Amino acid sequence: MSHTNQTLGEFIIENQSEFKYSSGELSRLINSIRLAAKVVNHEVNKAGLVDILGAAGDINAQGEDQQKLDVYANQKFIQTLTKRNIVCGIASEEEDDFISINSQDEQNQNKYVVLIDPLDGSSNIDVNVSVGTIFSIYRRVTPVGTPVVLEDFLQKGNKQVAAGYIVYGTSTMIVYTTGHGVNGFTLNPAIGTFYLSHPNMRFPETGQIYSVNEGNYVHFPQGVKNYIKYCQEEEDDRPYTSRYIGSLVSDFHRNMIKGGIYLYPQSSKYPDGKLRLLYECNPMAFLAEQAHGLASDGYGRIMEIEPTALHQRVPLFCGSRKMVQMLEKFMATEV
Ligand code: AHM
Ligand code: MG
Numbered sequence: 001m002s003h004t005n006q007t008l009g010e011f012i013i014e015n016q017s018e019f020k021y022s023s024g025e026l027s028r029l030i031n032s033i034r035l036a037a038k039v040v041n042h043e044v045n046k047a048g049l050v051d052i053l054g055a056a057g058d059i060n061a062q063g064e065d066q067q068k069l070d071v072y073a074n075q076k077f078i079q080t081l082t083k084r085n086i087v088c089g090i091a092s093e094e095e096d097d098f099i100s101i102n103s104q105d106e107q108n109q110n111k112y113v114v115l116i117d118p119l120d121g122s123s124n125i126d127v128n129v130s131v132g133t134i135f136s137i138y139r140r141v142t143p144v145g146t147p148v149v150l151e152d153f154l155q156k157g158n159k160q161v162a163a164g165y166i167v168y169g170t171s172t173m174i175v176y177t178t179g180h181g182v183n184g185f186t187l188n189p190a191i192g193t194f195y196l197s198h199p200n201m202r203f204p205e206t207g208q209i210y211s212v213n214e215g216n217y218v219h220f221p222q223g224v225k226n227y228i229k230y231c232q233e234e235e236d237d238r239p240y241t242s243r244y245i246g247s248l249v250s251d252f253h254r255n256m257i258k259g260g261i262y263l264y265p266q267s268s269k270y271p272d273g274k275l276r277l278l279y280e281c282n283p284m285a286f287l288a289e290q291a292h293g294l295a296s297d298g299y300g301r302i303m304e305i306e307p308t309a310l311h312q313r314v315p316l317f318c319g320s321r322k323m324v325q326m327l328e329k330f331m332a333t334e335v
Contacts, residue, residue, distance in 0.1 A: 006196040008196070012027050013027065025111060026178070029087060029162075030162065030176065032086055036080040037172070040076050040133065045189075047125055070094060070122045073119040074094040077116055086110060089153065091279065092115075092116050112139060112140065130247050130250040131249070132247060134283050135279070139161055153307075157281075160179075160283070163282070164177065165287070172187040173253075174187075175287065177286060179286075180290075182200070182290045182291040202256075203292055207259020208237060209241050210231045212224075220265050220267055223298065226334065227331075230326070243260070248264075248284065261318070261319035265298070266298075282302060294325065296317045297315045
């Protein structure tokens with residue numbers, strides 16, 4: 001833990017020169033995510049107290065299950081980024097299509113697009129378990145001042161300029177990277193300020209936790225089944241411990257601190273995996289690599305996958321370097 005008492009605001013200003021094309025815009029962008037995070041955090045925290053939650057089972061006019069906080073978080077992040085005129089486009093798990101901002105305005109010099117999962121793991125809200133926000137930031141590839149197009153969003157993960165998550169847990173944290181390591185900031189709710197609490201976060205090289213929904217075991221590919229059996233074997237430092245919250249952000253966060261691997265494989269239920277490449281897997285992969293861990297689809301780097309659709313799904317295996325490498329070995333022998 002750091003004892004510098006540095007706030008996130010101070011940290012952003014101090015590290016602005018690290019950005020390759022520093023113009024202050026990316027700093028403003030991260031600042032606005034910080035602001036939206038505080039607003040969403042406030043709402044998430046009172047979920048049990050007020051009737052914003054739309055208790056599980058409520059059905060809306062369209063006949064869909066209600067998850068009001070999902071919608072709220074989506075609106076807050078989009079509003080904050082749009083109103084402050086910071087980005088030129090946003091894609092969200094909650095929106096079918098991307099949103100183009102000020103596309104008619106030729107004066108619009110905004111360079112960045114944001115891809116976001118506003119409230120991941122939202123099935124956990126009803127039961128007071130941690131949820132998170134995940135974000136990924138790219139420079140647009142088309143010229144400034146023109147409307148954004150799909151191509152601006154369908155970029156490989158290795159082109160990300162920043163990525164991070166907010167975990168609304170026993171305490172609320174923002175963890176992010178701009179390609180210079182990973183830093184974590186904890187919210188002091190009494191005064192609404194994030195402090196640098198986890199500087200330079202790193203996955204231990206190996207760990208003793210595996211995180212997977214084992215209820216799907218029979219549907220997993222043989223390589224994953226074999227790896228899970230390996231985790232359970234009595235040998236060397238094994239058996240490992242199984243820990244699965246069912247909230248990607250929280251499972252990842254714990255594994256980064258303690259050492260572990262997160263697995264969401266392809267299965268007969270989800271032939272391409274469940275998690276979304278652009279706003280779940282890529283940002284987590286960027287964080288994992290910046291924290292000296294790895295993120296793979298079982299065969300290669302997540303961040304090298306060429307995206308083909310906004311809501312594309314891929315299998316995800318990420319965490320401590322040696323554990324992901326071992327998983328890849330098991331996958332390779334089963335092809
Ligand atoms: P969501 O975006 O619909 O919330 O789904 C993503 C979540 C992840 O946070 C979590 O790791 C995974 O889905 C859990 O899925 P499952 O319930 O199939 O284990
Ligand atoms: Mg999600």
